[in-house]
Amino acid sequence: MVNFGKIKLISRSFTTLSSAPLRICVVGSGPAGFYTAEKILKAHEGVEVDIIDRLPTPFGLVRSGVAPDHPETKIVTNQFSRVAQNDRCSFFGNVYLGSSISLPELREMYNAVVLAYGSESDRSLGIPGEELAGVHAAREFVWWYNGHPDCRNLSPDLKNTDTAVILGQGNVALDIARILLRPTEELAKTDIASHALAALEESSIRKVYLVGRRGPVQAACTAKELREVLGIKNLAVHIQQADLVTKPADEIEMKNNRIRRRVYELLSKAVPPGHTPVLGQRELHFVFFRKPDKFLESDDRSGHLGGVRLEKTVLKGDDELVNQVAVGTGVYEDISCGLALKSIGYKSVAIDDLPFDNYKGIVPNVGGRVVTDSLQDHMQIETGLYVCGWLKRGPTGIIATNLYCAEETLACISDDINKGLLTSNSPKPGREGLLQLLDSRNTKVVSLDAWKKIDTEEIRLGHIKNKPREKLTTWEDLLKVASE
Incomplete structure (x- = not known):
């Protein structure tokens, strides 16, 4: 496998009941994903958060949806970058849930998974x-x-x-x-x-x-x-x-x-x-x-x-x-x-092994907890599986709406941790296991350091044209710069 930048594999001791940290994976690096990661890291000192995204670039809708003549709206990426640089957080781009790795495989590697991949x-x-x-x-x-x-x-x-x-x-x-x-x-x-x-x-x-x-x-x-x-x-x-x-x-x-x-x-x-x-x-x-x-x-x-x-x-x-x-x-x-x-609305995409409401275009959930069976007299919650953002509530609201949405999902995660439903007593492989599996499948993982190479190159090219940045717009160019 080509390693795109330096991958953070951190080993340290945690002041928790068990020697292993609680490991949570957030799927999607847009506003919903980053707000969720930020709130988890602030609320729980002994938790590691990995953010994966199918694109080689982070920030989701802020990069690909916000109009180019709205630079003030994109300033939020500075906040998201600080989250990604947290010692307990890692970013893995070019990882496609459903093809690079399945949802059951991801759940096997982490204590909890938060799906925040938006509406594509x-x-x-x-x-x-x-x-x-x-x-x-x-x-x-x-x-x-x-x-x-x-x-x-x-x-x-x-x-x-x-x-x-x-x-x-x-x-x-x-x-x-x-x-x-x-x-x-x-x-x-x-x-x-x-x-x-x-x-x-x-x-x-x-x-x-x-x-x-x-x-x-x-x-x-x-x-x-x-x-x-x-x-x-x-x-x-x-x-x-x-x-x-x-x-x-x-x-x-x-x-x-x-x-x-x-x-x-x-x-x-x-x-x-x-x-x-x-x-x-x-x-x-x-x-x-x-x-x-x-x-x-x-x-x-x-x-x-x-x-x-x-x-x-x-x-x-x-x-x-x-x-x-x-x-x-x-x-x-x-x-x-x-x-x-x-311009009649975006729609989320269903993936294998995930409950999905095709009419509403969302994953059935209660406050962010995924519901697998929602018959009138019975509701089954899927322990350790959560949603946030458009996948949770539909394609509505502004970027800041995801902040409140993330707070609601975090409340569910924290409640499940406090109730002992999410525990690190049975250690999960987390990012180490994820990287080993992706390596075996020859997936070219784009790390945070590799994204910084893309970021630096885009800003350099933009400076030549008197622009904030000149975006690399093909998969080939993005992955090439990431691997340099």
Whole structure:
């Protein structure tokens, strides 16, 4: 096996009831994984924590999901790096749960396993034409411009159309709209992947439609994200004034939710009365009360997207006029476009030997403890197996949400330790056993030291281009630098 950097194998005495430490493995090195590791290390002095990730790089969504023009959000990686450098913590990248090692094997090596590998798939709309070229999941597009090695070759066609339709109005949808519409000279100063910047510099996209099933009161974005996209230079914003008319149910929603009121107020002021767009401006259209019905094939290019058919909707609520849902009216309209991005939610991936709720896209759990049998009269908890983050609660919240999620999972772990359900009386091989098994399978483990080589090289390359970093975007380049 090629050893990628110096692996920490630490031997020391512990002031615990047994001579061996309690060993816990966290699967996933995004915010949920690192917050969980940090809290375990702080709460339990005699515990060793190993973090494994299928990528050669740590930080998950912070590296691959946060928009390149949001550097302030990425500062949290400094905190995560300090966790990884703790003497009782080790990072092992390029270790894929399910192929490099199975869940039963991992559980055999550790006293407890915390699954925090997030959501690496996408929800499907289940409508005709979803397979057409030009239709992409938002996750793929975000990974593409953020330099994720799995989407390096996505190559979305930005040159053969002037219109993009984004289905969804959450923060991810607004991020994508901003990347498509923002001047590339501004993006050039960020850590955006070079292949994405080059494509955006040649992009013909001039109009972006943000489509939502419900109204402006129910838009899923935050005020901060909305202000950013509305503040793009030389941008004409379009909103139908009729869509801004509120009903009693909307007023109730805004009264009960300050964020929704703020978003609605920003949208209401986005297009001043009598405003006339300037010729040549890029355009951002907010389209409310529409749901996708089908993707239309291009008349000119077989197998390629030519447009999106939308069905008009109305909102219907319960007797208290809340919980408004969008209901189709049977009236349709088409938007011509060559690029459509589905920003309708990420989805976690099931693995062998793990209970999984396919409908909710999560692992069944109670407060973070994995549940293997959840019949009404019986609930079986899987001792020593926990979840945190999107795998636990679904793809919701911001990065900081994972902090509170990790605290809840830690409370379960601590409770099980105190009850004697997790004990080191029967020593587990932990990282030593993990490395031996991976070595026998010729897995090229990327250690923390090896990641530092990647980090150093990316920063060096970025300095040449006056960027914070120039990301290595292929598996080959990442593993090559890690092994040097």
